[in-house]
Amino acid sequence: xxxxxxxxxxxxxxxxKPVTLSCSQTLNHNVMYWYQQKSSQAPKLLFHYYDKDFNxxxxxxxxxxxxxxxxxxCFLDIRSPGLGDAAMYLCxxxxxHGTSPLHFGxxxxxxxx
Amino acid sequence: xxxxxxxxxxxxxxxxxxxxxxxxxxxxxTYLYWYKQEPGAGLQLLTYIFSNMDMKQDQxxxxxxxxxxxxxxxxxxxxxxxxxxxxxCAESIEGSARQLTFGSGTxxxxxx
Numbered sequence: 281x282x283x284x285x286x287x288x289x290x291x292x293x294x295x296x297k298p299v300t301l302s303c304s305q306t307l308n309h310n311v312m313y314w315y316q317q318k319s320s321q322a323p324k325l326l327f328h329y330y331d332k333d334f335n336x337x338x339x340x341x342x343x344x345x346x347x348x349x350x351x352x353x354c355f356l357d358i359r360s361p362g363l364g365d366a367a368m369y370l371c372x373x374x375x376x377h378g379t380s381p382l383h384f385g386x387x388x389x390x391x392x393x
Numbered sequence: 394x395x396x397x398x399x400x401x402x403x404x405x406x407x408x409x410x411x412x413x414x415x416x417x418x419x420x421x422x423t424y425l426y427w428y429k430q431e432p433g434a435g436l437q438l439l440t441y442i443f444s445n446m447d448m449k450q451d452q453x454x455x456x457x458x459x460x461x462x463x464x465x466x467x468x469x470x471x472x473x474x475x476x477x478x479x480x481x482c483a484e485s486i487e488g489s490a491r492q493l494t495f496g497s498g499t500x501x502x503x504x505x
Binding site: 325368384 | 496
């Protein structure tokens with residue numbers, strides 16, 4: 281059974297049109313992460329939530345926002361997508377910081393036209 | 394600072410063993426992980442090792458850790474075509490808010 285679920289698998293949006301990607305988990309993990317992965321590169325952490333505490337990476341553009349309304353769900357909002365934001369977006373969860381592995385969803389492939 | 398490095402490509406024949414190598418710089422690393430990513434999919438956790446261990450074996454997978462040299466390897470025995478994927482090593486530190494640091498990934502191609 282899928283434990284970290286991302287919807288949709290593929291998302292197409294227009295340049296400048298806001299888009300939201302969603303992630304849900306059945307693991308009851310404390311930490312939820314959003315990564316951006318471009319072709320042939322390692323995943324790059326955008327931000328994470330430890331419970332309700334939001335932690336932004338220093339180099340994450342302001343264009344990217346996140347919401348975690350409850351333990352199970354986390355959203356990635358891209359306010360004004362540019363062509364350079366086309367990528368695979370991966371959601372992951374872990375029980376705690378540093379002592380437990382990350383469990384990834386299957387990702388959402390974002391295309392910006 | 395933290396840095397994790399891997400070679401980019403590896404090709405093996407079906408049935409042979411594959412060895413994917415990784416080096417890291419942070420001596421405080423507590424856990425080291427191997428993830429597998431198939432095309433268009435997320436990252437699948439294959440195995441991980443605590444830094445006070447030298448070796449971990451799980452079916453066809455053997456992880457070796459040389460903490461002195463900060464070198465991690467993943468050996469896949471009897472490699473199959475279904476093993477073709479990108480393999481990422483990653484490291485984390487217990488109790489640290491710093492998140493996983495990933496290597497650049499090794500593309501494993503299994504030839505028939």
